[in-house]
Amino acid sequence: MYMVREESSAIAEALIRKLLLERPDDSMLYCYLGDITMETSYYNKAIEISNDHNARARKSFGFLMLLRNQFGSAYEHLRRSLELQPIQLGVWFNAGYCAWKLEHYADAVSFEPEHFEAWNNLSAAYIKLGQKDRARKILQEALKFNYEHPKVWENYLLLCVDTAQFEQ
Missing domain, CATH: 1.25.40.10 (Tetratricopeptide repeat domain)
Structure with missing residues (x-):
């Protein structure tokens, strides 16, 4: 070998x-x-x-x-x-x-992957692949690291509407 x-x-x-x-x-x-x-x-x-x-x-x-x-x-x-x-x-x-x-x-x-921008970008890629539920879950992770970021919230809320996930 x-x-x-x-x-x-x-x-x-x-x-x-x-x-x-x-x-x-x-x-x-x-x-x-x-x-x-x-x-x-x-x-x-x-x-x-x-x-x-x-x-x-x-x-x-x-x-x-x-x-x-x-x-x-x-x-x-x-x-x-x-x-x-x-x-x-x-x-x-x-x-x-x-x-x-x-x-x-x-x-x-x-050492935690707290780069919410990276999570947000990953979510955008899943949206492009048509995997909106997975993208929404990834944005939940992004919000753990930057709860105050309005753009992440906007993307997350839009995905909740798109995936009919209103109970969070």
Whole structure:
């Protein structure tokens, strides 16, 4: 089994290196290379190329540092990944774990996906898919994090009417 995995990794690495010759500014290719080789330099390159706007690079770098028990570095990368892309539940959990390991207890207990904008956007996507009941439930979550936001309330109330859910 290990021999097959090693051979597959070598083939994937060769393919990615070939693609990098054609697209040297593709930060995702550097992420994939980092995933295969577990070398941090590739994540650094992805971060550099993207002007630190690649959430995947930061997430993968953070997970690698977590595997190596380098909790400070892992925490830094995971936090930045969440700043770039808040809807990553596994990343929230692992960032909280790193904060706990670093004895940053206040940070560890504050890790909740409280970005109501992200919940609102997710709801909008479900509306586009015709899943209004699911969208309404997601907006209920958004309201837990920002009860005062009028636009979220407006969207929620419209969905309640659309789905005939008046008893909340």
